[in-house]
Amino acid sequence: MTAASPLSLSRRQGLAVRQGAIALIILLGLVLVLPVMIGDAFVYHVFVTICIFAALSTAWNIVGGYAGQLSLGHGIFYGIGAYVGMMLMNVGVTPWLGMFASAAIAALVAMVISYPCFRLRGPFFALATIALLEVFRVLALHFRDITGGATGMMVPLNIGWEWMIFRERLPSLLIAFGLMLVTLAVAWAVRSRRFGFYLVATRERESAARAAGVDTVRVRLMAVAVSAALTAMVGTFHAMYLTFIEPESVFSLTLSIQIAMFALIGGIGTVFGPLLGAVLLVPITELARGWLGAEAIGLHGFVYGAVLVGVVLFMPNGISGLLDRFFKTRAPARTAPGEVAAVAAAPRASGNPQIGEDVLRVSGLQKSFGGLRVTRDVSFTLREGEILGLIGPNGAGKTTVFNMISGFLEQDAGTVEVRSTDGSWRTPVTPGDFAAIGVGRTFQIVQPFAAMTVEENIMVGAFHRHADVHEARDHARRTAERMGLAAYLDMEARSLTIGGLKRLEVARVMAMEPRILLLDEVMAGINQTDVRRAVDLMLSIRDGGVSIIAIEHVMQAVMSLSDRVLVLNSGEIIAKGSPGEVVRDQTVIEAYLGKEYIDAQT
CATH class of the missing domain: 1.10.3470 (ABC transporter involved in vitamin B12 uptake, BtuC)
Incomplete structure (x- = not known):
């Protein structure tokens, strides 16, 4: 339709x-x-x-x-x-x-x-x-x-x-x-x-x-x-x-x-x-x-x-x-985002941009819940213009790391530093501090504002930089156009498919004009066509000057997107390097990928 x-x-x-x-x-x-x-x-x-x-x-x-x-x-x-x-x-x-x-x-x-x-x-x-x-x-x-x-x-x-x-x-x-x-x-x-x-x-x-x-x-x-x-x-x-x-x-x-x-x-x-x-x-x-x-x-x-x-x-x-x-005269029924390729597709980026200086430094993160140690001395950096893949089995501590590097969870030890636009390094604490310095995130379980329209959802993000309602609305519409959501601005968020909801959450974060984007399994549960469009979209966002850390289980997306990959297991980084190097690492194969994955690729 x-x-x-x-x-x-x-x-x-x-x-x-x-x-x-x-x-x-x-x-x-x-x-x-x-x-x-x-x-x-x-x-x-x-x-x-x-x-x-x-x-x-x-x-x-x-x-x-x-x-x-x-x-x-x-x-x-x-x-x-x-x-x-x-x-x-x-x-x-x-x-x-x-x-x-x-x-x-x-x-x-x-x-x-x-x-x-x-x-x-x-x-x-x-x-x-x-x-x-x-x-x-x-x-x-x-x-x-x-x-x-x-x-x-x-x-x-x-x-x-x-x-x-x-x-x-x-x-x-x-x-x-x-x-x-x-x-x-x-x-x-x-x-x-x-x-x-x-x-x-x-x-x-x-x-x-x-x-x-x-x-x-x-x-x-x-x-x-x-x-x-x-x-x-x-x-x-x-x-x-x-x-x-x-x-x-x-x-x-x-x-x-x-x-x-x-x-x-x-x-x-x-x-x-x-x-x-x-x-x-x-x-x-x-x-x-x-x-x-x-x-x-x-x-x-x-x-x-x-x-x-x-x-x-x-x-x-x-x-x-x-x-x-x-x-209200109801608009004709329309196909939800992610079901019409002509609407949702984003242009594929050409070439890998030059990677710049560090924009995020994570050093020695540790977190325990009672007697359970969730992360152990997690340290890594994110560079400007880079897509960093974060993979590992369920329960490895990936989302816990995300919560600590976005202010939703206080670490027991370690530091998180973000480089501001003036070049100085800062140590944010609360989610508001991280948002103010340019860190945006999505969630493993998608969290739309269900009773609000697609446009209003994106406006909530746009208000972070644009206090005026008309300016925020205009910015939200431009962002929706980039994200392939322009045709669905008047729809309530609850009416979107899972692919549309994930795209909406990314759009809401992008409306904040972040410099660092944390993506928590945005491709989980969507079909292969939507995965390819999501890869194109992430590359387009990266080419717009946004550095990305992506938790992902879809290895097709990890291999296509990532400049570097970190592998987390039992709260520890067990491997890091290029996607090709990581998938050949014997420790990664045993802990996460399994021999079946390697056999399927050969």
């Missing part, structure tokens, strides 16, 4: 964006206009609640959706906003200033408590946030002189815009609507910039993001600070709207779960999904409470559960995923 033309694809994407924008404007207009047209106080309350929960859920989504940190303790920041705003109001400070003070305090608290929690993974992070929420609730109960304790605090009923307290409902709706627009604008700005790409990359594959030079801890701390600040601002206003707060309601696990639930149902990780979730669920629960009164106690939990089950079964991507089907 043939790929859709870029022009027609661009037109369809532009049409989808325009349709989505029109639908969003209509939805926001209805949220603001409908209660004014109806003029009922209860309807005003429902739409104020929609705006508040849409804002809270959108703020949560920056951490829970973009960064993938499932926080169930966001009530902490909501409670900080409510209490700080009210306490400042008691000393004569307007909530308009109080919300910014509460935002600053919440952001600081969020970074302090989140930093240690980021070491936890999976459900343990969520459990830690729940525990911290309970700590704040108990503290609020204990310091009753400040918080009012279990009896709570009443808001001084100072009427007027200065104090965010009104007799009519319309001004409250306008403020809630404005806060919702602010959170939506911030969420959109985060997602559409380098920061947002880094957050999604960290969520999808943290190790691959670190290899691309992303400081994953820093970007998650920034995300939680922004999310907490927005949540606290909404909390300040909501306290003024309710005119009463107490620890059980503001530091509430139920509230925190509600906030996350709206994003999950509307479309987690999307900009406007939380808004859709709030628009769907809040009217149902609030109208049920209004109509049924005391009989509806606990009904909202049943409604949330029923809707969540339906979404999981029939709309796994949430409401926003369902709406995408109506606003």
